[in-house]
Amino acid sequence: MELTADYLRKCETLAAAVSQAKARGQRIGLRKSTSNLFRPRSQAGKYLVDVRDFNRVLAIDPQRMTADVEGMITYETLVDETLRYGLLPAVVPQLKTITVGGAVSGLGIESSSFKFGLVHETVEEMEILLGDGRLVTCSCRENPDLFFGFPNSYGTLGYALRLTIRLIPAKPYVRVTHTGFTDPDSCFARIAERCAESALDYLDGTIFSAQEMYLTEGEFVQNAASISDYTYMDIYYKSIQRKSEDWLTAKDYIWRWDTDWFWCSKHFHVQRPGIRRLFKWALNSRTYQRIMRLSHSLLPDSGGTESVIQDVDIPIVSAPEFFDFLMSEIGITPVWMCPFKTRDSGRGWDLSPLQPSQLYVNFGFWDVIPTTHEKGHFNRKIERKTIELGGAKGLYSTAWYDETEFWNIYDKPRYTQLKQTYDPQDVFPDLYSKCVRRH
Ligand SMILES: Cc1cc2nc3c(=O)[nH]c(=O)nc-3n(C[C@H](O)[C@H](O)[C@H](O)COP(=O)(O)OP(=O)(O)OC[C@H]3O[C@@H](n4cnc5c(N)ncnc54)[C@H](O)[C@@H]3O)c2cc1C
Numbered sequence: 001m002e003l004t005a006d007y008l009r010k011c012e013t014l015a016a017a018v019s020q021a022k023a024r025g026q027r028i029g030l031r032k033s034t035s036n037l038f039r040p041r042s043q044a045g046k047y048l049v050d051v052r053d054f055n056r057v058l059a060i061d062p063q064r065m066t067a068d069v070e071g072m073i074t075y076e077t078l079v080d081e082t083l084r085y086g087l088l089p090a091v092v093p094q095l096k097t098i099t100v101g102g103a104v105s106g107l108g109i110e111s112s113s114f115k116f117g118l119v120h121e122t123v124e125e126m127e128i129l130l131g132d133g134r135l136v137t138c139s140c141r142e143n144p145d146l147f148f149g150f151p152n153s154y155g156t157l158g159y160a161l162r163l164t165i166r167l168i169p170a171k172p173y174v175r176v177t178h179t180g181f182t183d184p185d186s187c188f189a190r191i192a193e194r195c196a197e198s199a200l201d202y203l204d205g206t207i208f209s210a211q212e213m214y215l216t217e218g219e220f221v222q223n224a225a226s227i228s229d230y231t232y233m234d235i236y237y238k239s240i241q242r243k244s245e246d247w248l249t250a251k252d253y254i255w256r257w258d259t260d261w262f263w264c265s266k267h268f269h270v271q272r273p274g275i276r277r278l279f280k281w282a283l284n285s286r287t288y289q290r291i292m293r294l295s296h297s298l299l300p301d302s303g304g305t306e307s308v309i310q311d312v313d314i315p316i317v318s319a320p321e322f323f324d325f326l327m328s329e330i331g332i333t334p335v336w337m338c339p340f341k342t343r344d345s346g347r348g349w350d351l352s353p354l355q356p357s358q359l360y361v362n363f364g365f366w367d368v369i370p371t372t373h374e375k376g377h378f379n380r381k382i383e384r385k386t387i388e389l390g391g392a393k394g395l396y397s398t399a400w401y402d403e404t405e406f407w408n409i410y411d412k413p414r415y416t417q418l419k420q421t422y423d424p425q426d427v428f429p430d431l432y433s434k435c436v437r438r439h
Contacts, residue, residue: 131427
């Protein structure tokens with residue numbers, strides 16, 4: 001595709017600034033307007049690459065069903081644009097402020113991932129800004145080492161400034177059905193069965209307790225019997241226990257978890273009707289993130305609790321065992337379940353520890369646990385159990401691995417090779433030191 005003059009001009013400015021920073025021997029960090037990181041982000045002494053302007057759709061091709069986008073476009077903006085064409089990105093992470101570049105540089109998923117895989121598996125091409133100011137295009141044909149090495153690199157090889165991603169046709173509404181289960185075995189058996197079903201468009205689940213869990217199936221429909229609205233007084237996650245069938249607009253389905261940050265908005269008391277009524281404008285992940293960041297900087301950790309914010313991917317065969325562990329030893333509820341199936345890229349994704357063509361269940365749990373144990377007690381337990389069950393966890397939050405353990409999970413020789421080729425002077429930190437900080 002032909003790139004716009006605006007995009008090329010912005011790239012030129014950025015590339016020049018980055019190569020000057022490199023000449024000064026400065027390390028590089030990102031300046032963004034939003035973030036969904038839950039681990040400390042140290043920017044001290046770094047030259048901050050201002051990418052806030054890389055937030056646009058460059059082109060949508062309804063025939064090929066692709067979108068060419070700038071790397072820091074939020075999914076909120078992107079979904080608004082694609083829906084004008086009756087299309088949606090094949091995989092849309094559940095929070096409005098997640099950006100396409102951020103989702104690829106982590107391992108983004110959502111409730112269509114049982115069908116389309118992870119976010120990076122829906123990418124056709126990327127343009128990466130390297131630490132010396134060079135721009136490199138990569139795809140499975142052009143610079144394939146960078147294309148297959150970039151997912152899960154968390155900005156330690158370069159920054160994705162432009163991506164071409166696949167779209168799917170949407171319909172105006174999504175009909176959802178919530179099916180309750182009282183035991184995990186039948187719930188996971190049903191997941192395996194439904195993931196083989198191509199007629200289904202979306203599938204995720206919610207665990208309320210060891211004896212109460214639901215699977216939510218979503219299907220695009222042209223018409224709706226009635227339309228629910230979970231953007232204000234009604235709370236989506238509570239509706240799951242109340243209703244067996246429901247209809248949302250396609251857009252509201254995509255953002256159903258954003259209004260209450262799944263259920264984490266409870267920490268801001270906005271699930272109380274009296275307070276909620278006054279704060280319609282605040283009911284979104286952008287506001288919660290801002291408040292959280294501010295409260296962390298104003299209120300230092302007072303001890304007595306451990307923050308457990310994790311997304312853990314477990315092969316479906318071991319999901320019942322992880323479920324039991326989670327309920328008996330961690331005790332956080334609700335828990336989000338998102339089945340996803342990796343695809344076989346033919347050569348693997350270098351920094352992804354996930355096996356190809358395998359069905360996983362992502363367990364997302366985000367809360368604080370009162371504790372008298374040493375720091376990191378619960379997070380370490382989760383990491384050990386995940387390793388034991390052949391799973392992996394997202395690196396967007398705190399990690400406690402020691403270096404040997406970490407590089408047993410992630411492919412050190414491949415990573416070293418990628419670093420030598422694309423960041424030989426270590427302008428960016430290395431993956432272990434970036435994602436695993438001593439707490
Ligand atoms: C409550 C909660 C729910 C979540 N739900 C989901 C979910 O449903 N689906 C899902 O996929 N994820 C989910 N996440 C995780 C989220 O996708 C990751 O945190 C993701 O990396 C955030 O992307 P971001 O765009 O906000 O990037 P940031 O938070 O700004 O950055 C994340 C990391 O990526 C790097 N990075 C950012 N942009 C780029 C770029 N363009 N090129 C290279 N590196 C870059 C940054 O340097 C940083 O290391 C959830 C997290 C939480 C806390």
